[in-house]
Amino acid sequence: MNILYDEHLDGVLPRVDKRQLLSALEVELPDLTVLSRSEDLRPYECDGLSAYRTMPLLVLLPERVEQVQSILRICHRLQVPVVARGSGTGLSGGALPLEQGVLLVMSRFNRILEINAQGRYARVQPGVRNLAISQAAAPLNLYYAPDPSSQIACSIGGNVAENAGGVHCLKYGLTVHNLLQVEILTVEGEKLTLGAESLDCPGFDLLALFTGSEGMLGVVTEVTVKLLPKPQVAKVLLAAFDSVEKAGAAVGSIIAAGIIPGGLEMMDNLAIRAAEDFIHAGYPVDAAAILLCELDGVESDVHDDCARVRQILIEAGATEVRLAQDEAERVRFWAGRKNAFPAVGRLSPDYYCMDGTIPRRALPGVLNSIAELSREYELRVANVFHAGDGNMHPLILFDANRPGELERAEQLGGRILELCVSVGGSITGEHGVGREKINQMCAQFNAEELTAFHAIKAAFDPAGLLNPGKNIPTLHRCAEFGAMHVHHGQLPFPELERF
Amino acid sequence: MNILYDEHLDGVLPRVDKRQLLSALEVELPDLTVLSRSEDLRPYECDGLSAYRTMPLLVLLPERVEQVQSILRICHRLQVPVVARGSGTGLSGGALPLEQGVLLVMSRFNRILEINAQGRYARVQPGVRNLAISQAAAPLNLYYAPDPSSQIACSIGGNVAENAGGVHCLKYGLTVHNLLQVEILTVEGEKLTLGAESLDCPGFDLLALFTGSEGMLGVVTEVTVKLLPKPQVAKVLLAAFDSVEKAGAAVGSIIAAGIIPGGLEMMDNLAIRAAEDFIHAGYPVDAAAILLCELDGVESDVHDDCARVRQILIEAGATEVRLAQDEAERVRFWAGRKNAFPAVGRLSPDYYCMDGTIPRRALPGVLNSIAELSREYELRVANVFHAGDGNMHPLILFDANRPGELERAEQLGGRILELCVSVGGSITGEHGVGREKINQMCAQFNAEELTAFHAIKAAFDPAGLLNPGKNIPTLHRCAEFGAMHVHHGQLPFPELERF
Numbered sequence: 001m002n003i004l005y006d007e008h009l010d011g012v013l014p015r016v017d018k019r020q021l022l023s024a025l026e027v028e029l030p031d032l033t034v035l036s037r038s039e040d041l042r043p044y045e046c047d048g049l050s051a052y053r054t055m056p057l058l059v060l061l062p063e064r065v066e067q068v069q070s071i072l073r074i075c076h077r078l079q080v081p082v083v084a085r086g087s088g089t090g091l092s093g094g095a096l097p098l099e100q101g102v103l104l105v106m107s108r109f110n111r112i113l114e115i116n117a118q119g120r121y122a123r124v125q126p127g128v129r130n131l132a133i134s135q136a137a138a139p140l141n142l143y144y145a146p147d148p149s150s151q152i153a154c155s156i157g158g159n160v161a162e163n164a165g166g167v168h169c170l171k172y173g174l175t176v177h178n179l180l181q182v183e184i185l186t187v188e189g190e191k192l193t194l195g196a197e198s199l200d201c202p203g204f205d206l207l208a209l210f211t212g213s214e215g216m217l218g219v220v221t222e223v224t225v226k227l228l229p230k231p232q233v234a235k236v237l238l239a240a241f242d243s244v245e246k247a248g249a250a251v252g253s254i255i256a257a258g259i260i261p262g263g264l265e266m267m268d269n270l271a272i273r274a275a276e277d278f279i280h281a282g283y284p285v286d287a288a289a290i291l292l293c294e295l296d297g298v299e300s301d302v303h304d305d306c307a308r309v310r311q312i313l314i315e316a317g318a319t320e321v322r323l324a325q326d327e328a329e330r331v332r333f334w335a336g337r338k339n340a341f342p343a344v345g346r347l348s349p350d351y352y353c354m355d356g357t358i359p360r361r362a363l364p365g366v367l368n369s370i371a372e373l374s375r376e377y378e379l380r381v382a383n384v385f386h387a388g389d390g391n392m393h394p395l396i397l398f399d400a401n402r403p404g405e406l407e408r409a410e411q412l413g414g415r416i417l418e419l420c421v422s423v424g425g426s427i428t429g430e431h432g433v434g435r436e437k438i439n440q441m442c443a444q445f446n447a448e449e450l451t452a453f454h455a456i457k458a459a460f461d462p463a464g465l466l467n468p469g470k471n472i473p474t475l476h477r478c479a480e481f482g483a484m485h486v487h488h489g490q491l492p493f494p495e496l497e498r499f
Numbered sequence: 500m501n502i503l504y505d506e507h508l509d510g511v512l513p514r515v516d517k518r519q520l521l522s523a524l525e526v527e528l529p530d531l532t533v534l535s536r537s538e539d540l541r542p543y544e545c546d547g548l549s550a551y552r553t554m555p556l557l558v559l560l561p562e563r564v565e566q567v568q569s570i571l572r573i574c575h576r577l578q579v580p581v582v583a584r585g586s587g588t589g590l591s592g593g594a595l596p597l598e599q600g601v602l603l604v605m606s607r608f609n610r611i612l613e614i615n616a617q618g619r620y621a622r623v624q625p626g627v628r629n630l631a632i633s634q635a636a637a638p639l640n641l642y643y644a645p646d647p648s649s650q651i652a653c654s655i656g657g658n659v660a661e662n663a664g665g666v667h668c669l670k671y672g673l674t675v676h677n678l679l680q681v682e683i684l685t686v687e688g689e690k691l692t693l694g695a696e697s698l699d700c701p702g703f704d705l706l707a708l709f710t711g712s713e714g715m716l717g718v719v720t721e722v723t724v725k726l727l728p729k730p731q732v733a734k735v736l737l738a739a740f741d742s743v744e745k746a747g748a749a750v751g752s753i754i755a756a757g758i759i760p761g762g763l764e765m766m767d768n769l770a771i772r773a774a775e776d777f778i779h780a781g782y783p784v785d786a787a788a789i790l791l792c793e794l795d796g797v798e799s800d801v802h803d804d805c806a807r808v809r810q811i812l813i814e815a816g817a818t819e820v821r822l823a824q825d826e827a828e829r830v831r832f833w834a835g836r837k838n839a840f841p842a843v844g845r846l847s848p849d850y851y852c853m854d855g856t857i858p859r860r861a862l863p864g865v866l867n868s869i870a871e872l873s874r875e876y877e878l879r880v881a882n883v884f885h886a887g888d889g890n891m892h893p894l895i896l897f898d899a900n901r902p903g904e905l906e907r908a909e910q911l912g913g914r915i916l917e918l919c920v921s922v923g924g925s926i927t928g929e930h931g932v933g934r935e936k937i938n939q940m941c942a943q944f945n946a947e948e949l950t951a952f953h954a955i956k957a958a959f960d961p962a963g964l965l966n967p968g969k970n971i972p973t974l975h976r977c978a979e980f981g982a983m984h985v986h987h988g989q990l991p992f993p994e995l996e997r998f
Contacts, residue, residue, distance in 0.1 A: 118751045118752075118859065177676065196925050204955050205675065257728075300799035301796065361615075448685070448690070449702075
């Protein structure tokens with residue numbers, strides 16, 4: 001699975017004259033930190049998707065917006081591809097470097113510029129860590145809601161690029177729902193302000209368009225996020241089921257009853273046992289599935305909702321429903337869930353974490369189909385996921401040292417994502433497309449839809465210099481992959497093929 | 500203010516061969532309703548912004564998506580501009596027809612296709628009225644949150660085109676926050692699905708880009724909206740103040756305390772007296788300003804919040820705080836607010852309703868400046884607005900029969916919108932830009948930002964056939980208007996001037 005170079009970019013991107021680039025950087029940006037020796041580049045060869053590795057041409061570590069602006073102008077002039085990167089925790093290879101491109105590392109932009117209680121927002125630089133925003137807002141009893149598992153390390157600029165999610169997105173939305181404004185630089189180094197401090201903004205909604213665009217439309221230089229008041233109390237219910245279908249159906253019943261939990265998570269038996277062995281969270285190890293349902297808000301409201309959810313769970317066939325009796329037990333219940341990935345990692349030399357989304361009503365059927373696929377490919381699959389919003393994270397267990405297992409795992413992963421699409425879902429919930437899922441985009445979208453994406457890309461970056469080879473596949477790639485929806489017997493807009 | 504033709508479109512749009520167009524429609528769509536006689540066209544010459552009127556070339560009333568598809572293909576082939584329209588209740592002239600274009604009326608697409616409680620969504624045709632969705636969902640105890648004042652008449656397709664708001668948007672968001680998916684047809688009649696039934700969707704966020712694009716990127720043919728559970732109870736507090744500044748400051752304090760009211764509305768003395776004379780809502784007619792604060796949710800929660808808000812209002816200097824004692828009084832409090840526009844209309848032969856948004860913290864200062872401008876232009880201004888989200892609706896009172904008053908009213912309106920921009924706000928909150936505020940867009944955005952809009956437009960509609968002359972001004976227009984931010988001494992991208 002080590003991809004050293006994306007063959008689809010061959011002949012598309014120009015070869016870069018490294019000496020010319022280095023000398024331009026030296027003349028125009030004498031105080032810029034530039035890494036070019038192979039031992040210095042090594043730590044940057046991958047992001048959180050470590051199966052894919054490429055050594056970048058150069059790593060640039062600017063500290064001021066003007067430096068970023070000059071870098072973009074130089075790269076634009078010399079036609080050098082640019083991959084921007086925050087903390088590098090992304091799981092889909094969105095920040096995977098290019099052999100023939102610079103890696104623009106934004107981690108030195110780590111200042112919190114303003115916390116405003118009345119406007120209820122925080123204005124920060126893109127390299128600020130997700131959790132650092134909530135920590136800075138805590139004295140005002142406010143916090144930033146989206147909470148990816150990597151929140152201790154991941155940066156807000158990367159969150160914007162990937163439209164990051166988290167356990168609490170069911171109630172509080174994805175990154176895009178929690179932004180007011182971003183400042184970006186275009187591929188030519190022009191500064192644009194997208195969104196506004198106020199709720200609505202006229203013109204096209206470029207803020208939403210930019211969020212989740214995976215570094216293909218510009219580089220984030222400042223982010224203004226909404227802050228929310230901290231909920232007074234949070235309670236967690238744990239429910240055990242003797243079948244995953246029943247647990248899946250219970251999720252739908254809770255939502256249909258008009259309750260919006262702060263978090264609603266599901267684990268199947270393999271995941272339960274792995275987590276219990278590792279964390280001793282107190283999970284029922286014989287259950288086929290458990291649900292963790294967190295209810296947050298004001299005391300009395302949470303109390304009422306707990307009673308209603310308990311009733312729904314029992315009616316849905318739960319064999320046991322437990323309310324965490326104190327804060328320590330609540331934290332323990334969550335610790336099992338949050339450490340489920342490393343816990344499953346202890347069961348198998350390798351695992352492959354998927355990220356797909358399905359409509360909630362499809363949960364029971366899809367869980368069944370995944371079990372069937374698991375038997376067909378003779379690979380174990382653990383299911384741990386954000387059940388409330390239908391965002392699944394099946395973990396495929398394999399041993400890369402056994403011949404053929406890696407390939408089988410990849411094929412099984414592809415089948416699971418296609419299953420998600422076939423029930424009206426999507427190939428990513430919160431990890432993004434990046435390099436990893438670019439082929440599955442061909443199953444997700446038809447030629448007209450991909451063409452609309454290409455036209456948007458061309459509107460911002462006609463030469464295709466920003467993060468090429470990620471997020472949006474070429475129609476050519478889709479035709480090769482064999483999943484292209486060909487319309488009227490022909491590929492539309494062949495002139496857009498250069499992306 | 501009667502604009503019969505937009506001189507900025509002269510020489511930009513081709514002349515249409517009406518006979519050729521009629522014959523193409525007749526051959527390819529023999530059963531399509533086509534209106535072409537002047538008396539049939541008259542009812543369509545304006546939308547809710549009735550000061551602007553233009554007779555369309557033809558009015559087309561399709562009933563099936565295939566017909567819309569054929570219309571778009573024919574118009575694309577013959578290079579005929581197309582203005583799509585729903586119920587025509589918009590207040591910024593977004594559906595103002597073109598003398599040399601067809602008006603595509605979508606009101607016959609009025610079927611509710613699906614109400615799904617578990618998925619908590621409704622799938623409807625674009626001509627379905629906003630309120631009809633909530634009515635259809637009521638038996639399931641669900642509703643659609645965005646509630647423009649025109650909700651009894653306005654259509655969901657128009658809501659998508661304008662990103663409509665309403666009294667409850669502070670808590671529940673604008674249209675864009677309440678959509679899951681839309682089906683559109685491109686200018687070439689290609690069908691695209693934007694968004695997904697699930698929370699996240701990979702690729703660029705074209706759903707958000709399309710929402711609020713005012714008919715410039717495509718035509719909506721189907722909409723899937725989110726439904727919310729109906730709140731158990733709603734209570735309204737009325738607070739009186741002896742200055743508008745104090746009322747404005749109280750709004751900020753409520754929000755900063757972490758309370759999110761269902762609605763938070765403000766009226767000044769002129770509006771209070773007008774509404775009281777008209778509706779007898781029980782408002783204190785001597786107050787300089789009142790706030791109406793609705794709190795909704797579960798019983799106990801609402802009870803606690805009412806107590807907290809009352810305390811904040813008193814600390815902010817309220818001279819009186821009243822809780823509506825029963826449902827009848829609650830409805831009466833709201834009736835005064837909801838009829839404030841016609842009530843103010845009784846004070847003056849004409850009035851001009853503005854729509855600007857400002858950051859909440861700027862409320863007291865902006866209200867003061869509006870009072871100063873009112874004195875400078877010798878025109879009364881009544882203030883009635885969604886205070887909680889900073890969305891202002893100043894009503895400028897004038898008499899069009901007195902020479903010069905109309906012009907003074909327009910100038911004053913322009914100054915108020917520029918004031919909104921200068922404090923970091925925007926020229927529209929929920930009414931859109933349309934034809935009305937196209938010049939103010941030049942003050943809102945700089946040349947680079949407008950260029951990004953033009954590039955987006957070109958990506959979807961390179962010939963500029965969809966609703967030309969609305970929403971996004973040409974750089975040429977801005978240069979004439981004198982508000983263009985010229986960068987490096989030149990207008991960028993002159994080749995994009997054709998929009």
